[in-house]
Amino acid sequence: xxxxxxxxxxxxxxxxxxxxxxxxxxxxxxxxxxxxxxxxxxxxxxxxxxxxxxxxxxxxxxxxxxxxxxxxxxxxxxxxxxxxxxxxxxxxxxxxxxxxxxxxxxxxxxxxxxxxxxxxxxxxxxxxxxxxxxxxxxxxxxxxxxxx
Numbered sequence: 001x002x003x004x005x006x007x008x009x010x011x012x013x014x015x016x017x018x019x020x021x022x023x024x025x026x027x028x029x030x031x032x033x034x035x036x037x038x039x040x041x042x043x044x045x046x047x048x049x050x051x052x053x054x055x056x057x058x059x060x061x062x063x064x065x066x067x068x069x070x071x072x073x074x075x076x077x078x079x080x081x082x083x084x085x086x087x088x089x090x091x092x093x094x095x096x097x098x099x100x101x102x103x104x105x106x107x108x109x110x111x112x113x114x115x116x117x118x119x120x121x122x123x124x125x126x127x128x129x130x131x132x133x134x135x136x137x138x139x140x141x142x143x144x145x146x147x148x
Contacts, residue, residue: 013136015041019147023113026143029120030136035060038122039068047116048073050107052100054080055123055135057089065122066090075110077103080126100135104142117143 010016013030020026025047032041033055042049053065053076066089069076076094078086083096097103100119107117119139121132129135 012140013132015044016136016140018140018143021147023115024108024111025116026108026147027116027118028136028139028143029118030132030139032120032122033124033132034058035062035065035122038065038120041120042068042072042074042118045116045118047114048112049120050075050077050111050115050117052077052079052103052107052117052119052139053094053122054078054083054086054100054103054126055121055129056080056126057082057086057123060123062086062089062122063091066092075107077107079103080121080123086123100139101142104139104146108146 013028016028018026018028029041032038051074078094078096079100087094095106097106111117125131125135
């Protein structure tokens with residue numbers, strides 16, 4: 001049983017480690033689709049984080065995420081159809097991007113050794129992604145390209 005546990009790689013889209021380059025860890029947490037999941041997942045990762053947040057907010061309250069971020073050294077990179085509304089609820093002035101890919105490239109460009117770049121949307125998927133799996137697959141592909 002111990003051998004099986006040591007070989008267990010985790011589940012796709014759930015704090016899935018995609019890889020590491022130059023001391024920057026890349027994690028796919030596309031399954032994170034609500035504000036409480038953002039706080040819980042982020043709290044479990046003991047590195048400074050560059051969180052990629054966005055999608056369809058589903059009228060959820062992101063104020064607790066803003067409070068959490070203000071108490072950490074983390075950064076947020078927003079994407080999706082309502083970055084202004086998300087930024088307002090986060091009570092921040094986080095940078096907004098037209099796509100997840102643009103947010104990812106900004107996050108890895110800013111990242112320093114020891115940081116983690118994490119897709120932690122906190123939202124349901126929005127165009128062009130039909131669901132969290134599609135979004136996670138797209139994130140994994142862009143991360144693998146950057147890692148190679």
